[in-house]
Amino acid sequence: MIYDHKKIEAKWREVWEKEEIYKTSKNPKKKKYILDMFPYPSGATMHVGHLEGYVATDILSRFYRMRGYDVLHPMGWDAFGLPAENYAIKTGIHPDKSTHDNIKIFKKQLDVSGLSYDWDYEIDTSSPEFYKWTQTIFIKMWQKGLAYKKKAPVNWCPKDETVLANEQVVDGKCERCDTPVIQKELNQWFLKITDYADRLISGLDGINWPEEVKLQQKNWIGRSEGRIIKFDDIEVFTTRPETVNSATFIAVAGESDKFTGRYVTNPATDEKIPVWEASYVMLDYGTGAIMGVPAYDERDLVFAKKNKIKIVKKPYTKKLIGEPKVNYHLRDWLVSRQRYWGCPIPMVYCKDHDWQAVKFEELPVTLPNDVDYNPRGKSPNASSKTFQEGAKCPICGKKAKREVDTMDTYVDSSWYFVRFVDPKNNNKIVSVEASKKWLPVDEYVGGGHVVQHLLFARFFWKFMHDEGLVDKSLGDEPFLKLRAPGWILGPDSRKMSKRWGNVVTPDDIIPKFGADTLRVYEMFMGPFDVVKVWNLTGVEGANRFLKKVWRLFQLPINPACAGRNSQLSNNEINYKLHKTVKSVTEDIENYKFNTAIAKIMEFVNVLTVHSSQITVHKLGILAQLLAPFAPHIAEELWQNVLKQKGSVHASEWPEYDEKYLVSNEMNIAVQVNGKLRGQITVPTQIASDELRVKTLAKKNKKVAKWIESGRIKKEIFVPNKLINFVV
RNA sequence: GGUGCGGUGCUGGAAUUGGUAUACAGGUUAGUCUCAAAAACUAAUGGUGGCAACACCACGAGGGUUCGAAUCCCUCCCGCACCACCA
Numbered sequence: 001m002i003y004d005h006k007k008i009e010a011k012w013r014e015v016w017e018k019e020e021i022y023k024t025s026k027n028p029k030k031k032k033y034i035l036d037m038f039p040y041p042s043g044a045t046m047h048v049g050h051l052e053g054y055v056a057t058d059i060l061s062r063f064y065r066m067r068g069y070d071v072l073h074p075m076g077w078d079a080f081g082l083p084a085e086n087y088a089i090k091t092g093i094h095p096d097k098s099t100h101d102n103i104k105i106f107k108k109q110l111d112v113s114g115l116s117y118d119w120d121y122e123i124d125t126s127s128p129e130f131y132k133w134t135q136t137i138f139i140k141m142w143q144k145g146l147a148y149k150k151k152a153p154v155n156w157c158p159k160d161e162t163v164l165a166n167e168q169v170v171d172g173k174c175e176r177c178d179t180p181v182i183q184k185e186l187n188q189w190f191l192k193i194t195d196y197a198d199r200l201i202s203g204l205d206g207i208n209w210p211e212e213v214k215l216q217q218k219n220w221i222g223r224s225e226g227r228i229i230k231f232d233d234i235e236v237f238t239t240r241p242e243t244v245n246s247a248t249f250i251a252v253a254g255e256s257d258k259f260t261g262r263y264v265t266n267p268a269t270d271e272k273i274p275v276w277e278a279s280y281v282m283l284d285y286g287t288g289a290i291m292g293v294p295a296y297d298e299r300d301l302v303f304a305k306k307n308k309i310k311i312v313k314k315p316y317t318k319k320l321i322g323e324p325k326v327n328y329h330l331r332d333w334l335v336s337r338q339r340y341w342g343c344p345i346p347m348v349y350c351k352d353h354d355w356q357a358v359k360f361e362e363l364p365v366t367l368p369n370d371v372d373y374n375p376r377g378k379s380p381n382a383s384s385k386t387f388q389e390g391a392k393c394p395i396c397g398k399k400a401k402r403e404v405d406t407m408d409t410y411v412d413s414s415w416y417f418v419r420f421v422d423p424k425n426n427n428k429i430v431s432v433e434a435s436k437k438w439l440p441v442d443e444y445v446g447g448g449h450v451v452q453h454l455l456f457a458r459f460f461w462k463f464m465h466d467e468g469l470v471d472k473s474l475g476d477e478p479f480l481k482l483r484a485p486g487w488i489l490g491p492d493s494r495k496m497s498k499r500w501g502n503v504v505t506p507d508d509i510i511p512k513f514g515a516d517t518l519r520v521y522e523m524f525m526g527p528f529d530v531v532k533v534w535n536l537t538g539v540e541g542a543n544r545f546l547k548k549v550w551r552l553f554q555l556p557i558n559p560a561c562a563g564r565n566s567q568l569s570n571n572e573i574n575y576k577l578h579k580t581v582k583s584v585t586e587d588i589e590n591y592k593f594n595t596a597i598a599k600i601m602e603f604v605n606v607l608t609v610h611s612s613q614i615t616v617h618k619l620g621i622l623a624q625l626l627a628p629f630a631p632h633i634a635e636e637l638w639q640n641v642l643k644q645k646g647s648v649h650a651s652e653w654p655e656y657d658e659k660y661l662v663s664n665e666m667n668i669a670v671q672v673n674g675k676l677r678g679q680i681t682v683p684t685q686i687a688s689d690e691l692r693v694k695t696l697a698k699k700n701k702k703v704a705k706w707i708e709s710g711r712i713k714k715e716i717f718v719p720n721k722l723i724n725f726v727v
Numbered sequence: 728g729g730u731g732c733g734g735u736g737c738u739g740g741a742a743u744u745g746g747u748a749u750a751c752a753g754g755u756u757a758g759u760c761u762c763a764a765a766a767a768c769u770a771a772u773g774g775u776g777g778c779a780a781c782a783c784c785a786c787g788a789g790g791g792u793u794c795g796a797a798u799c800c801c802u803c804c805c806g807c808a809c810c811a812c813c814a
Contacts, residue, residue: 211731212730212731216731216809219810222813224813224814236814237813279812280814282813282814285813286813286814297814299814327814451809524751524752526739530733531808535739538753541752544752551767594739594752595740597751597752598750598752601751670747671794674793715794721746726794
């Protein structure tokens, strides 16, 4: 029988679905919530890079299930967003239709990859059942004063005709279309994330995240401690108040560098100093004005020299003046979007009562279908004839006007992981029981570069936690552990893109090699978190490995002749078996999937060479170790070749026994002056006996040659490992 | 400019509580099988010298600590990522 991945994979996926082996426990005892960052179902198909993280969480989910954990491993769709709307403008196809068509394709791709999601927990942020609760949370924030509307200069993209958050402006350009962003005064809704700035920093200490991602969060928040000092009516912010007596000018934010003609008093010296406009001072940081201290600050020095301002260097003052103040780079989050395909902001405007929230029982405020979503500088919802129907002030009951803007899609992804634990609850965002059963997220996998998503999601969680919307006992961080897969580059070492024609999709690989090969290759490519280059010969290598495993299982099993035509004793092979189980277990826990596979390969090689040692027991363990990585072939081998009862994925993960991890003999390295000169093999019992090892080592011919000429000055003995003679 | 991460065979990478460098793959070469090819299998594969035993040299470069350094410290070079007039 040859390895026919097509037959095997389709067959087992059908069986798994019928037998519902991935259904989530209703009553978890030992829980693990394992989560991917959910995808935006775009028109471009998923490529092998997207799959990397999904395979990793699938391996973890299968592994922890086998270890007796109750696992929640859901998947859903970040379905609102600009691309679907832009597509609609171009083609006339409604975003709801194109998005859901895409979801079907994505889901199919995930399925053929053998991913063990429980689709009963699927969510879709564009469904009224979901966004009803997005609106609920928005209103709860408004009630707490955390959502407010104000006129503000905002970043405006003239091409997309929408405002952008600071985070969506890259080098002064729109992150989506690269159009230069302009400033425009508009009335906008903001969320007061700045109230949480300090907690968003301090919370990082207790969570298991990559240091670089934590650092990015800290930089983004950009906390700096300093003082506000008054120079007459001009306030400046400084982090070095002790240098105020050396301040020789004031600079306020301006377009070009020029003297204003004004002078103000330096409160530390009582001297009159000039007020300048300077382009290097930013309007929206601190007070928009600085004190110029050319003696201690490089940029101030450059400015002073250029404009012939005097430079004075005095020792620091001991007495600090001004008021202590903490400044942040982080701004309040602008969430209004003048767009259609998003969650409507559930607010109404009443002439007498200003902005009011729609009553909870009237939610959701649904997106109208009768809109013209061509951009005309205002929200498409304003063009709907039905959208304003029934809008009334919750206080006086008179007719009111609905907010026509929608929310930034980052709002949806800021709390979706909460909804996943109780996705069908019609009465609450999430029930207390469900939140206590599963939250917080234990393993979160996705791009570490998404600073904003992680910051916003932590902010929402902290709010929900403070308000008791999720149980307070769950702590105030939502993602206990985070790991980010490294990019997979195309075969030409460039980022996969249509433009380069170097996109590799699962459909390019699975029909020919199978999902198991794809999964094994992706995990074997290199360390999970580093950038890797796609290489087809590597895929063939992974396929060769699975074929080799297949052939190994076809060999006759005959325990009676074990040890007869093999140089390996039972003890030795048990040592290798148990060591493999130990390392694979530890490697999976630590996301070291590449070395886990390498160790399985080593064991396969051992069994292939010493085929007389093959037993059902050993092959069974091998199939189990392989199961998280290559679920289909493992199942076929487990059930059909080894005739085991039930699914390998429902079997109990093998335990290793410490007693087998001690072999009979040990290799001791012998060094002379730190250089390896020989090796001796000694019985394990004496491997830590310095005197006996020393005696044996000196007798070794190769070693003797190097020590005969001189007297041994020193001997260093590391038990079980090595002995070093210094001559 | 700042901060962080990294640099190991022909290639991807193992090895980091200091203790036998190059696990596991990929590639290449030779061989077996075949009319031939593919597949599969076997062997070799860091460099230099040597028939060989063996020796010396190699973990970006240089230095240091140590009996012993890919691993720790210092200086420099290179690459990647994020932030960037942040007062």
